[in-house]
Amino acid sequence: MASLRSVVLAGGGTGGHIYPLLAFADALRRHFPDVRITTLGSPKGMENDLIPPAGYDLRVIPAFQLPRSVNMNLLRTPDRMYKSSQAAGKILEEVQADVVVGFGGYVSVPAYLAAWRKDIPIVIHEVNVPPGVANRMGMKFTKNIAVGFPQQPQQAESLRDARVVGVPLRTALTQLDRAALRPQALYQFGLRPDLPVLFVSGGSSGARTINLAVAAAAKRLAHSGIQVLHVQGGRNDPFDVPADLPVPYRVLPYLSDMQLGYAAADLMLCRGGAITVAETTALGVPAVYVPYPHSNQEQKRNALPVVEAGGGVLVDNSELTPEWIEQNIIPLARDRQRLGAMSMAASRYGRRDGDEALLEFVLEAVAKSR
Ligand SMILES: CC(=O)N[C@H]1[C@@H](OP(=O)(O)OP(=O)(O)OC[C@H]2O[C@@H](n3ccc(=O)[nH]c3=O)[C@H](O)[C@@H]2O)O[C@H](CO)[C@@H](O)[C@@H]1O
Structure with a gap:
C-alpha cells in the first residue's frame, strides 16, 4: 500500500x-x-x-x-x-x-x-x-x-x-442505525412516535419552491396526521407556517446533525442533489425527489435511477403544489407497506x-x- x-x-x-x-x-x-x-x-x-x-x-x-x-x-x-x-x-x-x-x-x-x-x-x-x-x-x-x-x-x-x-x-451517517436512533431523534425534535414524519430538505442551500409548497400544505398535512420536520436550508428566506396545527410541524434553519433527520423520517421530500441521493439511498430513506430544474437537468439524472429502482418518486418542480402534496404525499406517507418496499429498493441502490x-x-x- x-x-x-x-x-x-x-x-x-x-x-x-x-x-x-x-x-x-x-x-x-x-x-x-x-x-x-x-x-x-x-x-x-x-x-x-x-x-x-x-x-x-x-x-x-x-x-x-x-x-x-x-x-x-x-x-x-x-x-x-x-x-x-x-x-x-x-x-x-x-x-x-x-x-x-x-x-x-x-x-x-x-x-x-x-x-x-x-x-x-x-x-x-x-x-x-x-x-x-x-x-x-x-x-x-x-x-x-x-x-x-x-x-x-x-x-x-x-x-x-x-x-x-x-x-x-459522514461517519455519523455510515454508522447510522435509523431505527435505533429514532426515539432520540423524535424526542429531540418534539415529534410524536405514533404519527408518520415527513422530512423536508431542499439541499444545503434550501429550495424556495419546496419550502413554499410544503408550508402552504401545512394544514392539509397536519389534518391528515402527518408531522413535518422542515429544514429551510442555509440560504433561504423564512416562510410562514400556521401556528395552530393539531400535530407538530417543526422548522429548522439548517440541520448539522442530518443523521437525526434521517432517523426521524418515514418519508423525505427533497431535491436531487447528488449527496442527498447518496445519503437517502445509503440509509434506505424513501424519498420524493423534486429536482432543481436548471443546471443541465443534473438533479433529475441523479434521482432517476433510484426512482427506476423503486426507491423514490420524481416530481417536476413546476408540479409541486399544495394540491400535488395532498394527492400524492399524504397517501404515501401513511402507506407503511409501500414505504417499506421503497426503503428496501433505495438501499439496494445505495452504498x-x-x-x-x-x-x-x-x-x-x-x-x-x-
Ligand atoms: C442547486 C444546485 O446546483 N445544487 C447542486 C449542489 O447541491 P447541494 O449543495 O444542495 O448538495 P446535495 O444535495 O448533493 O448535498 C447536500 C448536503 O448537505 C447536507 N445538509 C443539507 C441540509 C442541511 O440542513 N444539513 C445538511 O447537512 C446533506 O446531508 C448533504 O450532505 O451540489 C450537488 C453535488 O454536486 C449537486 O448534485 C446539486 O445539483
Missing part, C-alpha cells in the same frame, strides 16, 4: 462538494493518522462555515468564475486564472503534496491546473450523474476519475472508464463505503505515479 504524507483536497461552493471532501478527510485520518491534510476553498463558499469547525486546515485561494461550459482557453487567460492557480501552486509546494483530490466546484480547477504543472498526481471524484464543469475541465489533466454512482446506460463519454467508488459519507473505496483508488493512483 502506498503511504501518504501530504494530501491536498480541493472542493467548495455548496455542501454537495464539501461534505464528501470532509468524509474523505476523515477516512484519510483514520488510515494515516500522521498525514498532513490541506483543503483548498474559495473566499465565499460554505467551506468557510463547514471545514474549520471539522478540524481541517482550510486555505482560501482567490475566486475563479467558472464558465457555464468547458472552456480550456480560460486556463490560458492570465487575469482570469493566473492568481488562483499561482496561489494553489504555492500551497502545493509548501505542503509538498503527494496527491491532489478534487471534488468539483470552481476552486478545484486552479488546483488541478497547478498540480498538473507540478506533476503531482490528480484524482477527480465526480458525484453528479452528468459531470460538472469544473471536473470536466479537470479531466483534461488526469485519467484518475472516480464516480459516485453505478454507470448508467447513457453515461457521459468522459466517465465511461471511471471507477465506481460511491460517495464518501456506505464510498470513503474507503475512494481512498483505495487514491492510493492506487499515487502508487502508479511513483
